[in-house]
Amino acid sequence: MLSVSGVAGMVTQVVGVAAGAPLLVGWMRQVRARLEGRAGPGPAQPWRDLRKQLHKQNITPDGTTVVFAAAPVVLAGTSLVIAAIVPGVTTGSPLDRVGDLFAVVGVLLLGTVALALAGLDTGTAFGGMGASRVVTIAALVEPTILVAGVALSVPAHSSNLGRIVATTAADPGLVASPAAALAFAALAVVVVAETGRLPVDNPATHLELTMVHEAMILEYTGPRLALIEWAAAMRLTVLLTLLVNLFVPWGVAGAGAGPAGLLVGLGAVAFKVAALGTALAAAEVFLAKLRLFRVPELLAGSFLLGLLAATTSYFLTGPAG
Amino acid sequence: MSSHTYTSLLYLASGVLLLSAVGIVWGRPLRVAVRLLAAQGAALAAIPVLGGAYRHDWYLLGVGLAVCVLRAAVLPGLLARLVPPPVGLTDPREQTGAGERHETGPLLGTSASLMVTAGAVVLAYAVGQPLVALDPSPSTRAAPVALAVVLMGVLLLVTRRRAVSQIVAFLTLDNGIAAVAFLLTSGVPLVVELGASLDLLLFVLVTQVLTARMRVKFGGTDLGELQELHE
Numbered sequence: 275m276l277s278v279s280g281v282a283g284m285v286t287q288v289v290g291v292a293a294g295a296p297l298l299v300g301w302m303r304q305v306r307a308r309l310e311g312r313a314g315p316g317p318a319q320p321w322r323d324l325r326k327q328l329h330k331q332n333i334t335p336d337g338t339t340v341v342f343a344a345a346p347v348v349l350a351g352t353s354l355v356i357a358a359i360v361p362g363v364t365t366g367s368p369l370d371r372v373g374d375l376f377a378v379v380g381v382l383l384l385g386t387v388a389l390a391l392a393g394l395d396t397g398t399a400f401g402g403m404g405a406s407r408v409v410t411i412a413a414l415v416e417p418t419i420l421v422a423g424v425a426l427s428v429p430a431h432s433s434n435l436g437r438i439v440a441t442t443a444a445d446p447g448l449v450a451s452p453a454a455a456l457a458f459a460a461l462a463v464v465v466v467a468e469t470g471r472l473p474v475d476n477p478a479t480h481l482e483l484t485m486v487h488e489a490m491i492l493e494y495t496g497p498r499l500a501l502i503e504w505a506a507a508m509r510l511t512v513l514l515t516l517l518v519n520l521f522v523p524w525g526v527a528g529a530g531a532g533p534a535g536l537l538v539g540l541g542a543v544a545f546k547v548a549a550l551g552t553a554l555a556a557a558e559v560f561l562a563k564l565r566l567f568r569v570p571e572l573l574a575g576s577f578l579l580g581l582l583a584a585t586t587s588y589f590l591t592g593p594a595g
Numbered sequence: 596m597s598s599h600t601y602t603s604l605l606y607l608a609s610g611v612l613l614l615s616a617v618g619i620v621w622g623r624p625l626r627v628a629v630r631l632l633a634a635q636g637a638a639l640a641a642i643p644v645l646g647g648a649y650r651h652d653w654y655l656l657g658v659g660l661a662v663c664v665l666r667a668a669v670l671p672g673l674l675a676r677l678v679p680p681p682v683g684l685t686d687p688r689e690q691t692g693a694g695e696r697h698e699t700g701p702l703l704g705t706s707a708s709l710m711v712t713a714g715a716v717v718l719a720y721a722v723g724q725p726l727v728a729l730d731p732s733p734s735t736r737a738a739p740v741a742l743a744v745v746l747m748g749v750l751l752l753v754t755r756r757r758a759v760s761q762i763v764a765f766l767t768l769d770n771g772i773a774a775v776a777f778l779l780t781s782g783v784p785l786v787v788e789l790g791a792s793l794d795l796l797l798f799v800l801v802t803q804v805l806t807a808r809m810r811v812k813f814g815g816t817d818l819g820e821l822q823e824l825h826e
Contacts, residue, residue, distance in 0.1 A: 450607070578710075
C-alpha cells in the first residue's frame, strides 16, 4: 500500500540525511574543537571539503579493478537505502514493511564489505590492514545488533523498525525497563564501533598504523573520496537516528501524518540527533583510543549486554507480564 | 504504590543487580569493583524495601534498611580502605604494594569471562524456570537474575587472584544468595538474616586484617604465591 504521506516522509528522510549528514559531522567536530579550546572551522566545513574534492581529478591506482571503482557507489547506495528504511521522520515509510532490523543490518554490512574489498583491491599494506581490522570489528558487532534487536522486538511482537518505534511511542514506560536500558547500552557501543568513532577508531588520526576506516580509503582521491566521506557521514547520521528513535521516539510522525506532522518529525529528529551527536563529541574529548587488541573485550561486553537485554526482555516481561 | 510501579521498580532493581555483577566481571580496576559492589548492595536492599512498601510490611522495610546500611555502605567502605587511591593523587613515596589497584593476571581473560558470564545467565534462566513455575509472580519471575548473580560470583571466586577481588567475589556471591532469598520467599527470618550479615561482616574484617598482614609480609596479595610454604 503506497500512501502519499509515507512516500513524502521517505523522501524527506532521504533528503534530510543526505543534506544533514555532513552538517552533523561538522557540528560534532565544532563541538570537539570548542571543548578543546580551538575556534573550529564551523559546521559547514565538511560540505566545503566535499565541494573541493568534487572538483579534483579521479585517480585510479595501477592494478585496481572494478571493485575499487564500485565500492564508493555501493557504500553511498546502501547508506541511502538505510536512510529510506529507518524510521527517522515517519514510521510509515513504504520500504518499512520489507526492511526490518535484520535487513538493515544486512545492508549495513554490505557497505562495510564493499569498502573492505576495495581496501584489499589496492594491494597496499595499509589497505589490507584496515580491511582486516574492519572485518574483525564488523564480525563482532553484527551479532550484538541482532541480539539487541531481538530484545527490542519482544515488546512490539515484531522485528519491524516502524512497529518497534510506534510501540515505544505509544507506551513510554517501555523505555525505563531494564531490557531497554541494557539494549541501549549495547547498541550505543555498537554504533560507536560501526561508525569508527573513539575509542574504537580515531577519525582524526594521521598515523597510518593506528587507522581502521581511514586505512582502507588511503588510495582514494577526488570525487570518489568525496562520495566515501559523504556516505560515512550518512551512516553515522542514520545509525544515530536509529539509536535515538528506538529509545526516544517522541515527535516521529505516524503512518498517516500530513505535511505538518512530517515537518514536526523532521525538526524533532534533527534536534534529537544533534543532541546525541553533541553528547558523543563531548564524551570523545575525554576518551583515548583503545588498543586494538582490547577492542574485542569492549565488543564482547556489549554483546553480553545485548544478550542480557534479550534474556531479561523475554523472561521479565513474560506472558503474565 | 500500584502493582505496575512495584513490578517496574523491582525489575529495575534486579537489572541494576545484574548489571553491577557484569561490571565487576568486566572491569579490572579494584576501585571500580568496590564501587559497583556498593551499587549492587543498594540494588539488593531495594528489593525488600520495595516489597515492604508495596505490602505495607514494616518489618521487611526494616530488614531492607539494615541490608542497605551493611551492604551498600559498611562492607564497601571497609574494602575501599584496602585499595590505594589512583596514581597521581598520592605521594609516590607513600605507595606500598604497587599493582594492588588492578586485578592482575586473572586465570581467565576479560573476553572469555564475559562469554562465560553470558552462558551463566542463560543457564540461570534455564535452571530457574521450574522455580518460577511454582508460583508465578513478579518477584519470583526475577529470581533467575539473582541465580545468575550467584553463578557470576562463583566465576569471580574461581578466576580472580587478588585478595580484594576474592572478597568482592565472595560478597557478590552472597548478594546473589540473599537476592534469591528475598525474591523467592520475600525475606528470611530476621534472626537468620542478622546472623548471616554478622558472619559477612566478620569475614570481611578478618580478611581485611589478613590482607594488610600479607601486604606487609610479602608486598602483595597474589594468591598464586600462597600455594607452597615459604620460610
